[in-house]
Amino acid sequence: VRRYFVSHWRVFLPFYLALGAYTVGVGSMSSWAVPFITRNFGLSLPVIGARLGSLNMIAAVAGSLIAGVVLDAVIKRGGVHAKMRLAPVLPLLALPCALLVFAPNPWVAFVLIAVPSLTLPLYGSTLLGTISELVPSNMRGISVALYAFSGTMIGGTLGPLLTALLTEHLFHDPAKVGSSIL
Secondary structure, three states: OHHHHHHOHHHHHHHHHHHHHHHHHHHHHHHHHHHHHHHHHOOOHHHHHHHHHHHHHHHHHHHHHHHHHHHHHHHHHHHHHHHHHHOOOHHHHHHHHHHHHHOOOHHHHHHHHHHHHHHHHHHHHHHHHHHHHHOOHHHHHHHHHHHHHHHHHHHHHHHHHHHHHHHHHHHOOHHHHHHHHO
16 A cells, blocks of 8 residues: 555645645634634624524535535546546635635624635545545555545644644734634
8 A cells, every 4th residue: 555655646645735735724714713703703602603603504515515516517527537637726716715804794704714614525525536536446445544634634733723823923912813814
């Protein structure tokens, strides 16, 4: 398995690093969205939870349905190679959430925070499906485990940590958490 991944590193390394980089942003957004809203708009936690939770559920369901339709069409037109061409473009769909720091009111902030819930199903499914198809069947388990590691351990830990470090050591102001997310 190691030899296979090492000999094909030019294919796999960009996929795993791209997923890690994408989830750094998603991890930052999901971990620091509530503090951002409370610090910038003064809303209470129950209000944020009800509004943001509902919007994220709607976005996640819509994103999953859209992912299924889009991936079926892409696979039908060009198979795994079409998915490989689609994958590098998909993170651009999440760029609007970077505008969170400029949100003029909490409603705009809620929508921007929900963007990753809408886009992650398509990006994640595209990468997972492509990676699974690029390895021999006896290596799919390890390829999926590396996928989970890249998304969870890299993105889920570095995103929140980097945001906290930037807020504390670069901006020196808890109200600047939006700038750190950006």
